[in-house]
Amino acid sequence: MLKGKVAVVTGSTSGIGLGIARALAAQGASVMLNGFGAAGEIEEIREGLERVSGAKAAHHPADMSKPAEIARLIEAAGSKLGSVDVLVNNAGIQFVAPVEEFPAEKWDAVLAVNLSASFHAIRAALPRMRRRGWGRVINIASSHGLTASVHKAAYVAAKHGLIGLTKVVALETALEPVTCNAICPGWVLTPLVQKQIDALAAREKLSPDAARRKLLADKQPSGEFATPEQIGGLSVFLCSPAADQIRGASLSVDGGWTAQ
Numbered sequence: 001m002l003k004g005k006v007a008v009v010t011g012s013t014s015g016i017g018l019g020i021a022r023a024l025a026a027q028g029a030s031v032m033l034n035g036f037g038a039a040g041e042i043e044e045i046r047e048g049l050e051r052v053s054g055a056k057a058a059h060h061p062a063d064m065s066k067p068a069e070i071a072r073l074i075e076a077a078g079s080k081l082g083s084v085d086v087l088v089n090n091a092g093i094q095f096v097a098p099v100e101e102f103p104a105e106k107w108d109a110v111l112a113v114n115l116s117a118s119f120h121a122i123r124a125a126l127p128r129m130r131r132r133g134w135g136r137v138i139n140i141a142s143s144h145g146l147t148a149s150v151h152k153a154a155y156v157a158a159k160h161g162l163i164g165l166t167k168v169v170a171l172e173t174a175l176e177p178v179t180c181n182a183i184c185p186g187w188v189l190t191p192l193v194q195k196q197i198d199a200l201a202a203r204e205k206l207s208p209d210a211a212r213r214k215l216l217a218d219k220q221p222s223g224e225f226a227t228p229e230q231i232g233g234l235s236v237f238l239c240s241p242a243a244d245q246i247r248g249a250s251l252s253v254d255g256g257w258t259a260q
């Protein structure tokens with residue numbers, strides 16, 4: 001379905017972004033990976049994508065907290081792979097502290113990567129989508145874009161903001177074959193969440209397994225993690241013609257978290 005299309009997936013060296021990159025490659029897309037990690041591991045991921053897609057894959061190391069590097073990432077997708085048809089804004093970080101103790105520099109960092117990076121990437125990619133007459137912007141928000149939890153001031157603010165940005169871009173492209181939507185995952189077992197499980201286990205003296213179960217029980221009625229493959233599957237669907245009129249939506253994949 002995505003043969004001849006180019007997808008940029010930010011933060012795709014791990015977790016959800018990697019699941020999305022693999023799902024898009026499985027549809028034939030040429031993928032520009034982005035994110036941190038060991039060079040050897042990233043090269044293995046890149047080669048794996050090429051095998052699956054039969055198309056070129058590349059990696060760009062842009063730090064998504066830096067607007068100039070984001071512009072270079074989008075340019076590199078154009079020059080190395082041919083364009084940007086699908087942009088998945090996925091890179092994200094977390095920091096947890098009560099609001100009055102929240103370090104200002106952590107607030108700035110979370111807002112930069114989880115919100116401002118998407119603005120800079122969309123701003124750079126949209127003209128390329130318009131030139132080719134088709135495009136998909138998929139913003140990876142969160143259940144925390146729709147509801148809040150204690151001690152996550154920056155993350156919740158950034159993800160709510162990302163859902164707002166999604167709606168504006170959807171309205172500004174409403175008359176065009178370009179769509180913009182957000183996916184709102186609940187708990188997905190990735191390194192980002194593993195850190196929170198480890199902290200919970202240490203704080204409440206729980207085994208890793210008990211901490212995992214408690215984390216889910218507190219928020220996710222299904223009692224099961226969502227998976228990177230499921231988020232990848234929804235991303236592929238949003239690239240399909242069936243999704244042409246899904247615009248400005250926030251689609252939850254959260255085991256019932258936000259139905260409560």
Ligand code: NAD
Nearest residue numbers: 011012013014015016035036063064092142187188190192
């Ligand atoms: P992860 O830690 O496994 O992966 C994060 C990716 O982003 C990595 O590839 C990392 O290298 C990259 N990254 C981090 N900072 C970066 C920067 N400054 N520049 C470039 N790349 C950077 O995390 P994940 O759980 O897969 O999260 C991916 C997205 O999904 C995030 O936006 C997160 O907020 C969102 N999300 C995750 C969950 C969950 O339960 N895991 C739930 C809801 C939303």
